[in-house]
Amino acid sequence: MTSPPPRRAGAGRPYRGGARKGPAGPPRRPPTLRPPIDDPARQAALDLLAAVRSRGAYANLALPPILRDRRIGGRDAALATELAYGSCRALGQLDAVITACGDRPFAELDGEVIDALRLGAYQLLHTRIPPHAAVSSTVELVRAGDRAGAAGYVNAVLRRIAEADLDTWVQRLAPPAEQDRLGHLAMATAHPRWIVSALADRLAPDTATPTASNTDTDTATDELEKALRADDVPPTVHLVARPGLIGRDELVTASGGTPAQYSPYGVYLHGTDPGRVSAVADGRAAVQDEGSQLVATALATATLDGPDERWLDLAAGPGGKAGLLGAFAAGRGAHLDAVEIGPHRADLVRRTTAGLPVTVHTADGRASGLDEDAYDRVLLDAPCTGLGALRRRPESRWRRTPSDVPELVELQQELLAAAARHVRVGGLIAYVTCSPHLAETLGVVGRRPDQLELCDARPFLPGVPALGDGPTVQLWPHRQGTDGMFLALLRRTG
Numbered sequence: 001m002t003s004p005p006p007r008r009a010g011a012g013r014p015y016r017g018g019a020r021k022g023p024a025g026p027p028r029r030p031p032t033l034r035p036p037i038d039d040p041a042r043q044a045a046l047d048l049l050a051a052v053r054s055r056g057a058y059a060n061l062a063l064p065p066i067l068r069d070r071r072i073g074g075r076d077a078a079l080a081t082e083l084a085y086g087s088c089r090a091l092g093q094l095d096a097v098i099t100a101c102g103d104r105p106f107a108e109l110d111g112e113v114i115d116a117l118r119l120g121a122y123q124l125l126h127t128r129i130p131p132h133a134a135v136s137s138t139v140e141l142v143r144a145g146d147r148a149g150a151a152g153y154v155n156a157v158l159r160r161i162a163e164a165d166l167d168t169w170v171q172r173l174a175p176p177a178e179q180d181r182l183g184h185l186a187m188a189t190a191h192p193r194w195i196v197s198a199l200a201d202r203l204a205p206d207t208a209t210p211t212a213s214n215t216d217t218d219t220a221t222d223e224l225e226k227a228l229r230a231d232d233v234p235p236t237v238h239l240v241a242r243p244g245l246i247g248r249d250e251l252v253t254a255s256g257g258t259p260a261q262y263s264p265y266g267v268y269l270h271g272t273d274p275g276r277v278s279a280v281a282d283g284r285a286a287v288q289d290e291g292s293q294l295v296a297t298a299l300a301t302a303t304l305d306g307p308d309e310r311w312l313d314l315a316a317g318p319g320g321k322a323g324l325l326g327a328f329a330a331g332r333g334a335h336l337d338a339v340e341i342g343p344h345r346a347d348l349v350r351r352t353t354a355g356l357p358v359t360v361h362t363a364d365g366r367a368s369g370l371d372e373d374a375y376d377r378v379l380l381d382a383p384c385t386g387l388g389a390l391r392r393r394p395e396s397r398w399r400r401t402p403s404d405v406p407e408l409v410e411l412q413q414e415l416l417a418a419a420a421r422h423v424r425v426g427g428l429i430a431y432v433t434c435s436p437h438l439a440e441t442l443g444v445v446g447r448r449p450d451q452l453e454l455c456d457a458r459p460f461l462p463g464v465p466a467l468g469d470g471p472t473v474q475l476w477p478h479r480q481g482t483d484g485m486f487l488a489l490l491r492r493t494g
């Protein structure tokens with residue numbers, strides 16, 4: 001049964017706002033004249049949405065200072081975080097519903113009006129906040145803001161949205177799953193279609209073939225949906241006990257956490273602020289996703305013949321893996337050169353590796369001037385789309401575009417060629433991305449320089465389940481609970 005098309009809201013309303021272009025547009029009230037709004041959580045979420053939209057802020061970096069400066073804590077902080085991050089994650093899906101319910105082209109709406117509509121739509125479609133409270137609280141914020149004249153329009157659109165739940169809107173607006181499986185999943189899980197397609201290609205390359213059975217396709221769709229839904233689950237904080245500096249058991253006791261499942265150095269924190277763990281404050285431990293711990297540990301423990309003293313990290317900022325490798329190096333009489341192109345990020349590497357046998361170089365890894373044919377172990381944790389870490393960056397899925405991929409692949413290939421020049425014959429390179437995209441992972445490794453041979457990486461992640469057929473490794477949030485890290489171990493043969 002098909003649902004009736006939604007009625008559109010807003011006809012006859014006085015609001016005449018459009019996208020603001022330059023200084024023109026309706027006059028604004030000075031901010032100082034705004035009546036105070038007693039809704040700190042929603043106001044914070046609304047301001048975060050404005051920062052993400054108007055100045056390209058990263059939600060996970062911009063929200064903490066907003067909360068801190070306004071002294072928002074406890075339940076209000078939790079609500080602000082849920083509304084702000086949730087709205088960022090669901091952005092494209094919310095916009096589709098808003099577009100269906102409004103009578104004005106989305107592109108012509110004022111930015112502030114869009115923010116309010118997103119905030120209201122998120123509450124209506126993704127939370128248990130009663131619809132009347134979601135609508136009225138959002139309209140109140142608009143009334144108190146710079147676009148007070150749009151309050152009636154926002155009220156009308158939100159009331160129209162409230163007429164149906166999320167599943168109903170997905171059925172109405174998404175392409176039917178039988179006709180367009182990926183397009184339907186994109187709307188249902190609030191992801192851009194190209195990302196759905198990229199994950200589908202990586203998870204089940206052969207279900208796209210005409211010989212794939214319906215059961216294969218159903219199983220692949222189930223797993224794809226799990227992978228997409230995992231992007232909406234905020235990750236547990238993981239700590240790494242830097243080997244030689246603090247034991248894992250000691251860190252468990254000191255932090256009140258629990259031992260990680262797979263990384264021998266990992267600890268899961270459950271609600272404790274890592275900033276309050278003294279071992280983190282003094283550098284014996286650090287916040288680091290378990291997947292990052294596993295790939296760095298694999299490089300440090302992979303079998304190597306000959307000398308094992310000179311290590312290189314060719315794209316090191318902000319220094320998580322350099323910190324772990326530096327701790328391993330300290331215990332083994334080795335030294336790590338860490339290269340990072342961004343001066344600020346290079347400083348972060350210096351800070352996190354202070355006291356360890358690590359030298360940081362601010363340079364382009366493609367032409368760093370460091371010795372060639374010289375390094376025993378090389379990490380190339382390449383700049384990438386970050387599609388394996390979308391759960392950490394709420395707005396990121398909507399900001400990345402497919403056109404980012406070829407540019408990054410070119411850089412990844414150039415950096416891998418540089419790594420191949422720096423490593424000695426018989427030495428090892430770990431090529432790592434926090435993206436499962438085929439072009440950035442198997443594609444780059446498939447076009448590796450001739451002198452690099454692919455080794456089986458799986459034995460160096462002992463105890464980690466679901467690693468597949470090898471020789472490379474792809475970790476997934478929905479399989480191992482880690483970020484979506486890719487690892488290829490490459491040995492130079494000539």
Ligand SMILES: C[S@@+](CC[C@H](N)C(=O)[O-])C[C@H]1O[C@@H](n2cnc3c(N)ncnc32)[C@H](O)[C@@H]1O
Binds near residue numbers: 319320366
């Ligand atoms: C994926 S991050 C590395 C993360 C790091 N390994 C960690 O665990 O904290 C990639 C880094 O490469 C840096 N980068 C980008 N292009 C580079 C280049 N041409 N040479 C060196 N570093 C580069 C980026 O600034 C970024 O800090």
